[in-house]
Amino acid sequence: MRLLKELSRKEFRKNFGTKEQCMAYLSQKKWADGYQCRKCSSEHYIKGKHLCSRRCKKCGYDESPTANTLFHKVKFGIENAFEMVYDITTSKKGANSIWLAERFGVRQPTAWLFRQKVQAAMKSSKAHPLIGDVHVDEFEIGTPQKGEQGRSKSEKKMRVVIAIEHRSGACGRGYAKVIQDYSAASLRPIFTEHISSDADVLADKWTGYIPLKKSFPNLKQIKSDKGRNFPMIHQQIRNFKNWLRGVHSYCNKEHLEEYIDEYFFRFNRRNHRQSILNKAIERMIIHKPMTRKTLLNPET
Numbered sequence: 075m076r077l078l079k080e081l082s083r084k085e086f087r088k089n090f091g092t093k094e095q096c097m098a099y100l101s102q103k104k105w106a107d108g109y110q111c112r113k114c115s116s117e118h119y120i121k122g123k124h125l126c127s128r129r130c131k132k133c134g135y136d137e138s139p140t141a142n143t144l145f146h147k148v149k150f151g152i153e154n155a156f157e158m159v160y161d162i163t164t165s166k167k168g169a170n171s172i173w174l175a176e177r178f179g180v181r182q183p184t185a186w187l188f189r190q191k192v193q194a195a196m197k198s199s200k201a202h203p204l205i206g207d208v209h210v211d212e213f214e215i216g217t218p219q220k221g222e223q224g225r226s227k228s229e230k231k232m233r234v235v236i237a238i239e240h241r242s243g244a245c246g247r248g249y250a251k252v253i254q255d256y257s258a259a260s261l262r263p264i265f266t267e268h269i270s271s272d273a274d275v276l277a278d279k280w281t282g283y284i285p286l287k288k289s290f291p292n293l294k295q296i297k298s299d300k301g302r303n304f305p306m307i308h309q310q311i312r313n314f315k316n317w318l319r320g321v322h323s324y325c326n327k328e329h330l331e332e333y334i335d336e337y338f339f340r341f342n343r344r345n346h347r348q349s350i351l352n353k354a355i356e357r358m359i360i361h362k363p364m365t366r367k368t369l370l371n372p373e374t
């Protein structure tokens with residue numbers, strides 16, 4: 075597994091190899107903007123009874139750095155949790171739950187659940203829309219059914235729309251989204267959530283893009299010519315599909331969006347890899363806790 079050059083495992087372990095180091099890091103990040111008691115809002119605290127915890131001077135509430143974060147009640151050791159985040163966010167292939175279970179000696183469902191939490195932290199903040207030249211296209215995942223061609227209506231397929239910045243021949247940042255069909259209504263969210271309205275968007279001649287020109291006046295359409303006019307984005311689609319196939323051979327429809335988010339979290343930071351781990355951990359601190367129940371039944 076190819077790991078980050080900038081942050082080798084040796085270096086990672088030097089910084090986060092012990093429970094004390096991980097808890098100190100969480101504490102420093104969690105209360106970076108100052109402490110405030112979750113129960114009574116007082117801003118005064120003393121050292122708590124537990125490792126790196128803070129105890130409210132007014133009401134006595136003792137808060138752990140992991141409380142109310144995605145590290146809440148991790149049962150396999152905070153230092154192992156940090157290393158799992160390291161493996162998931164920095165390994166080229168993304169470390170699936172079977173691999174993690176073996177490596178850390180935990181049950182596969184435990185690794186899967188924690189992996190879901192890390193994925194939640196890799197979800198886009200939608201705060202940095204794509205700018206400049208942006209190419210948009212769609213693709214399908216799944217075996218083509220007999221007699222199907224082009225934009226099919228098969229229920230078995232998973233459809234995805236992808237947008238990638240085109241920077242003088244090379245690709246910049248990108249995002250993708252699962253879509254139900256190829257209607258303008260289904261294509262619209264990736265535009266409104268991930269593309270700046272003044273971007274020079276290029277798509278093929280598909281009619282579903284036409285209504286979007288109202289909100290994206292620089293959207294142009296050219297013939298795809300079987301993808302020949304969109305070589306860069308087609309290469310990115312192949313890369314994504316290879317990654318998904320190689321790392322997560324089984325990925326059902328319900329979870330595809332999360333794998334897409336994970337892929338592009340890493341993709342968009344491929345030139346700033348040192349910050350990947352810090353960013354993921356920061357996001358895990360501000361994200362509210364998730365349980366197996368809320369993950370399996372998102373509505374509850």
Ligand SMILES: [Zn+2]
Nearest residue numbers: 111114130133
């Ligand atoms: Zn208090």
